[in-house]
Amino acid sequence: MKFGLKCFSIFVLLAVLLSVPAFAGSVKPTLAIVGDPVVDPGSLMAGDTGEITFTITNSLKTVTGGETTTVTDTYNYGSGTSNGLTTPSHTQTTTTTNSDLPDPIKIEKVSLISEAPVRVISAPFENVGCLGAGDIAKFTFLVKADDNAPDGVYFLKLMVTTDNSDVFLNYPVYVKVDNSGVKMVLSESPKAFTTVKKSVVFDVFNLRSNTIKSVSVVPVGDEFAFKPVQEYIIGDIGAGEMYTVQFDVSSKNSSYNGNPQFKVVYKNGNNWHESEPMTVYADSVDTQSTASNANDQTLLYVLGFIAVAAILLGLVYFFMRGKRSKK
Structure with a gap:
């Protein structure tokens, strides 16, 4: 009877141990951006369409102190009798290993918010799924600069919501408009x-x-x-x-x-x-030189004409003066 009571006690203890759930979800998961968002092209021109890619991770990989918890219990009981029979002493060891990893994050919505003159033209991501500890996910959004967008730096905001109101992400990103060509x-x-x-x-x-x-x-x-x-x-x-x-x-x-x-x-x-x-015009220096030479030649012709006219007038003057003196 002594052995039977001890066995029953061991079975109850094991049932209690097995009924205790593994340690999980006691640490809140976190969201983080991996690296810098990738903007392609690096700067938009007015009317351009570009892409912005974000990489998000569940950054909580393990709980401080290790990834698992191991509990070992040893039970010793001596000899006993059952139904008139004598039983030897016995030792039993039970080991239970529990995970310390937190629950995964359920991503409900990933959206990019913007205003003019840089607008988001792709829809938000909804019901994406879960991110386990250390997992990553990439999200790419299309943006477009207005046709008359002036040069400048414009800020947009990435918003991530989850099934846990305490776990979210609001992340600013800038887009540059440069109309240089x-x-x-x-x-x-x-x-x-x-x-x-x-x-x-x-x-x-x-x-x-x-x-x-x-x-x-x-x-x-x-x-x-x-x-x-x-x-x-x-x-x-x-x-x-x-x-x-x-x-x-x-x-x-x-x-x-x-x-x-x-x-x-x-x-x-x-x-x-x-x-x-x-x-592309022909050599402008030669053209100017040719025009200058033509102008010089025209000037010489005019001066020559004036000189000849002066000489003729002089001859006429002296001729007429000579005829008057003879009279």
Whole structure:
């Protein structure tokens, strides 16, 4: 009977131990931004569409002191009798391991709030799911600058709500609008455009604060032959960097007096832009010199005419004076 009572006591104790839930959820989870938000392109131009990507994490990975708790209980009981039989002494050890990880966070809504002139054009994320300890999730929003957006820095706010009113996130992010473009500076041009190929050389400057992509220079002018024929492909130009471009240009008709044009086509993020066409004129110094020489020759002709007229008038005067003296 003694052994039976002891066994019953052990069974009750084990049942109580097993009925106690594992230690979980006693520490409040937290939300945090991983790194800086990624804004692409780095700055928008008026009318541009861009992307802002946030990485969010449940930053509470473990509870201080370790990830798990282990409890070991040892029970010793001596010999006893049951139904007239003698039983030997016995030792039993029970070990229970419980997790200390907090409950996951249930994300209910992720939204980006903005005002003019930079607007959010994508919908909020709703009923996203849960973030366990140490998990991360990425969210990308589309934003658009108004067509008349002026240069400046504009602030937006990321808002994350969860099923726990004590766990949320309000995070500011800024978007820059910069309407600077590219600049073309002519460094070499021919004295005249003829049927013989002549070089036109100019530098392309990226005046923006971010890299522009897929940059190419496109020639314009049906009466001219260009080499490269359709465009001069540059590629990417970093912020504040310069690239030198050279075209060989010849006129298709020797009597044509027009001038070729060139423009820069490029992408800011995923938005296409092009510069105002730049007209390349023949050497202006020679043109001014020719005009100056023509003016000098005209002046000489006038002065010569005046001198001849003065001489003739003088001769007439003396001739008439001589005839009067004879009378």
